[in-house]
Amino acid sequence: MSETIFYATAGMGRRVEGHALVAKDGFSARYDLDRMRGVFSRPEHKLAGESYVGRVLVLDAAKGGVATAWMLHEMKARGVMPAALVLNAVNPIMVQGAALADFTMISGFDLDITQAVPNGAVVEVEPSGERPFIRVVSP
């Protein structure tokens, strides 16, 4: 049976379930997103043109500057935001932004999570407890 549950080293926020939007690429709210339209806007990004609203984003690493620390809070206030962030590697800004926005995020796997979770799969993200995880509910 192929593995469907992947454990992270850290998590915060609440349990969510939703469709995964997956790419081997980074995440920065300022650099990558048109936050008004809710789409990836940086032309070089592998998800350019895709909507992230309500999706569980499964990406490689937090990128860029410090703006995301405010921006997740701003995005949540307008209701135009992902359901959760699942990253191979975070930086402090992503953690700070998720903390202020009370947003769901897990990170740090012993494999490349962007290769493990199928794009479009229904996934469950459970950030609490000693072993936060993402589970593929249906590919």
Next chain:
Amino acid sequence: MQLTDEEEAMRAGTMGPAVQMAIEHQIKVGRYLGAEDFVPVGQAHIMADTESLGVAGVEWLERLARLPAQHRRVRIPTITDPRGTDFAAAQRLKQQPWMVELEQRAVTAFEALGVLMTNTCINYQTIMPPVLGEHVAYGDTGVVIYCNSVCGARSNFEGGPSALSAGLTGRTPRYGYHLDERRQATLVIEVSHTPHELNEWGALGGIVGRLAGDYWQVPALVGIDRVPGSDEMKHFGAALASYGSVALFHIVGVTPEAQYMSDVLPAGRDLPTHEVGEEDLRAFAQSYAREIDKVDLVVFSAPQLSLVEMQQVANLLEGRRADIPLFVVTSPQVKPDADRMGLTTRIEAAGGTVLSGMCFYQSYAREMAEANGWKRLATNSAKLVNIIGGYGYRPALLSMEACIATACAGGRMTS
């Protein structure tokens, strides 16, 4: 996290709701990132343009600003990153009144908290550079990487809420670059061509940033054949931080923690090593200039210009005139000197516009592009090139000299 008696008191609300909010935020962040305790910090620097804050963020600040004075004031020197506008030039930029009003609301709230509105990303050049080994809580990636690497200070990337929290509590979670073991090199860059121009230093930063790839990587450069100046390190670091989310670099024989490679090389470890040469810098710049033969504007920003850079721009404009928009962005600390020394007059007499206290990409850049019909932009900042594409611009990375020549040739690119 282990808390001192004072930190427990903060968490219990003894020092008021703002400090309680702040330390709870810091504990949440510290726990996620494995901090064992807090470290006192000497300064905080808050990034908070209103494009990032949004109305929600400004309202969050205003709630804090309405608290009694004894419960809302920062307890350590706390300064700010650039605003999202130059209040004197907002109309010229075709920014909307609501943008300016939102910025003013943020300024008023910060002032109520005791924050010094320095509005600069070059505080290490113009306000108070930190000292070797000093722990600080800085919130601009270019500021953090410069202060960590060139000054030997210790900071993580502290986003706005965390930097403000550090201002309110006087401390920050001890993780990342506050720790000795995190400051060792994780990869080596063998440089065969020492850059000459600021755009080349930015290109080198961008290349190394892509090689490093994440916040926890610390590149050590060898082969730089002279001691670079502050503006060169400013552009290199800003680009490295932007492209790679990197917070610390070493240049062996130059930066203070890396007099010798053995100072930063983990014992017994062979590190991944990459070679970067002149051709790589050229290819980096050319990757942005493809199919651009004419630009709509030229921008010097990100980072703000030093007084020395302002003079360089003024000198290059001597006897010439820009016939497309040419924006030259500096800090509120440099602007009065630039005015007094005639640099502002010279730049503006040549058709340029000098802006202060803001940053081009933090100023509703997409809306400015739409209002002004701007699409293609030339700059000598690799950091700006990296960011501005997400705002709908097509950027080209040129030397300062080529940027000026382009501005004076109706936007037709010269290299």
